[in-house]
Amino acid sequence: MDQIIGLDIGGTKISGIVYDSKNVLRELTMATPKNLAGFKQAVEKLISLLKAGRQIKGLGIGLAGIVNDKGTVIYSPNMKFLDNFNLGKFCKDFNFKKVQIDNDANCFTLAEARLGRGRGYKNFVGLTLGTGVGGGIICGKELFRGSRGSAGEVGHIMADFKYDSEHYYQAARDKKDYKKMGEVVGLLFANIINLLDVEAIVLGGTVAIKYSKDFLPYALKIVKKHVVNKNNLPKIVVSNLKNSGSLGAALLVI
C-alpha cells in the first residue's frame, strides 16, 4: 500500500507519522521552532527522518491556523512567523506526488470521521481543546471547509460582547478552574447544537483528553439549559484515537 507522511504542526510541537492506510509505520515529534528559518529546517529534517529511504507517495499537513487554497498561511495565532508564508510552495521542493494542507482541527475531525468516534455520523463537529480551541465540521460525511477555507473556527465564537470562547477557555485552563472551563465549553456546545443540530460533538486535544471528566459535567448542564431542541440531545464523546492530528493530515492525501 502507498505510504503517506502526515504532519501535525502545532504551536508547541510538530508530530509526524508514516501511514500506509492501515498502520502507523513510524512516528516522530519535535518542538516547534520560534522563527521561519528554524521552522523550514525543522520540517525539512522531520520529513527526511520520516522518509528514511522509503517510497513516499504524498504529504499531508495539518496546521494550527487558517490556510487558503493556495497553501498560504493566512492566520496562525501561535506561530505568527508563518503569517503569509506559502507553505504549499515550500513543500513542492520535497517532490511528493501529492501535497495537501489544512487546518489542524479539520485534520483531527477527518481522522475521527474515518477512524475514530465520529464513524457512523453523517454530521458532527470535532472540537479540540489544547493550546487553543479548534474545530472542524463534517457535513454529509465530508469536511465542510467554507468559502475561504476557514469554517470551524469554533474558538472564535464570542462568549460575550467582549471576548471569544478561546479567551475564557485559556484563562480557566491556566487557573485549572474546571467549573468555569465547563461553562465556557458548554456554551460552545450549546451554540454549535443550536446552529448546526449535529448528531455528535467529538472532543479531542490534550486538555480534553486529560481533564474531560473534570469539566464535562459542568458543560453538560449548560447544554441542557441552553439547547432549544431538548429531544434526543446530540452525543458528546471524547476521542480515543492516537495520533489523530497527523493521521487526519495523512488522510488528506489518501
Added chain:
Amino acid sequence: MDQIIGLDIGGTKISGIVYDSKNVLRELTMATPKNLAGFKQAVEKLISLLKAGRQIKGLGIGLAGIVNDKGTVIYSPNMKFLDNFNLGKFCKDFNFKKVQIDNDANCFTLAEARLGRGRGYKNFVGLTLGTGVGGGIICGKELFRGSRGSAGEVGHIMADFKYDSEHYYQAARDKKDYKKMGEVVGLLFANIINLLDVEAIVLGGTVAIKYSKDFLPYALKIVKKHVVNKNNLPKIVVSNLKNSGSLGAALLVI
C-alpha cells in the same frame, strides 16, 4: 403548471399564497389566533379561500418554530398552544397529494436561494429579524436541516453566559436602540462567519427590511472586529423578495 399553496405561519400573522412555479396567483393574510381551536379553524378557512375551486397539487407550510420529521411541533415560543400538535396529521385532512412542513426561517432561506438574493451562492445563511430571530443554512445549494430538523436556530446562539441573541435583539428593538441592535446582530454575523465561513448572509424579516440602514453600519463594524479570517469578507445583503416566507413554503413541495 401545478398550483401549490404556501403558508407562512408566524406569531402575529398567517400569510398564504397560491403559486404555480412562476407567479403568485393569489395572496391572503390573517391574524394568528391565540389558541389551538382558533388556529385549526383559521388554517382550514385560509386554505379553502386560497383554493376557491382551483386544482391544488400540494401544500407547503413554514412555521415559526421547530417541527420534527413527523410534522409535530416541538417548540414554538410565540405560539405555545402548538406545542406537541401534529400539524402534519391535521393537514392530511385537506387531501393534498403532497404536504411539507418546515421552520419558517428555513422557508425564507429556501426562497432566497432559489428566487432571491441567495441565488448563485453555494453556502449561505438566511437570517430573519422579526418577532424573533430565525435562521436557515444553505450548504451545497441545499437546505441543511440537521439531525433533528432544528439546524439554524441562530436566535438561540448565546450573546453572553446569561442570555441568547434573541433576548438582546428584542430588547434593543423595543427601545429602537439601533446601535445596540447592530451590535447584537453583528455578533451573530461574526459567530456565523467564524463557524461556517459562508459566502453570504441574506437578511430578511420585517425589522431587517425596515431598519437595516439604521443598524447595519454598527453590525458591520463588529464583523470587521471579530471575524478571524478578514480576507474577502462574506457579503451581507438584505432581501428584496416579496412573500419570501410563503414562497419558500410552496417551494418545499415543488
